[in-house]
Amino acid sequence: MIAETLSLAGEKIKLRPFTLEDAPRVQDLVSNWNVASMVARIPHPYPDGGAEEWISGHRERRAAGEDWPFAIEVGDKLVGAVGLSRTESGPFEIGYWIGEPYWGKGIASEAARVLVEFAFDILGLDHLVSGHFKDNPASGRVLIKVGFLRSGEEKRFCLARGEEIDCITLKLTAEKVTR
Numbered sequence: 324m325i326a327e328t329l330s331l332a333g334e335k336i337k338l339r340p341f342t343l344e345d346a347p348r349v350q351d352l353v354s355n356w357n358v359a360s361m362v363a364r365i366p367h368p369y370p371d372g373g374a375e376e377w378i379s380g381h382r383e384r385r386a387a388g389e390d391w392p393f394a395i396e397v398g399d400k401l402v403g404a405v406g407l408s409r410t411e412s413g414p415f416e417i418g419y420w421i422g423e424p425y426w427g428k429g430i431a432s433e434a435a436r437v438l439v440e441f442a443f444d445i446l447g448l449d450h451l452v453s454g455h456f457k458d459n460p461a462s463g464r465v466l467i468k469v470g471f472l473r474s475g476e477e478k479r480f481c482l483a484r485g486e487e488i489d490c491i492t493l494k495l496t497a498e499k500v501t502r
């Protein structure tokens with residue numbers, strides 16, 4: 324049984340569970356077209372109370388073994404989110420967003436590496452999947468650097484854009500992780 328309060332440490336980041344106190348900060352960081360338009364499930368405009376509702380569901384989904392969402396902290400400041408979610412077809416998918424003021428500092432790359440190690444070393448998973456919109460090469464780079472390999476292409480609905488967007492899908496097996 325993995326503790327609900329489990330935190331994970333990288334070199335310059337910490338991953339910890341969200342609390343409701345994080346809601347205003349999350350609300351602020353995701354109410355940004357440049358973030359919402361690059362992920363599948365963040366609406367834009369972001370509704371009032373959206374972050375609180377999202378965080379409120381974490382405990383139950385974590386307890387059910389469906390989701391492992393973590394807040395990314397740098398120097399005690401919440402800068403983004405990274406997590407694993409079970410897909411309908413079975414494998415866990417890694418997803419993340421970083422608040423725009425913090426882009427380009429290696430934060431997503433480090434968060435992805437820490438979460439991938441958690442997935443394989445602690446959860447004992449044998450593979451992970453992920454995907455990024457074709458017009459989001461920075462996210463592709465984050466995934467490739469940790470060892471993900473391209474597995475195909477598909478269309479994915481983007482809530483913020485309100486349409487299906489071309490998406491590159493990737494897969495990572497435990498032995499391919501770049502540590």
Ligand SMILES: CC(C)(COP(=O)(O)OP(=O)(O)OC[C@H]1O[C@@H](n2cnc3c(N)ncnc32)[C@H](O)[C@@H]1OP(=O)(O)O)[C@@H](O)C(=O)NCCC(=O)NCCS
Binds near residue numbers: 357418422426464
């Ligand atoms: C994509 C995102 C997570 C990247 O976060 P970040 O903390 O800035 O990422 P990092 O700094 O760790 O690494 C970004 C990498 O992409 C590269 N990159 C940045 N812009 C790029 C571009 N236009 N084309 C190709 N590579 C690019 C960077 O050079 C870096 O690679 P490097 O370390 O080899 O130099 C962040 O921009 C974000 O949250 N965007 C909105 C939400 C999102 O896209 N989530 C992912 C959905 S799949």
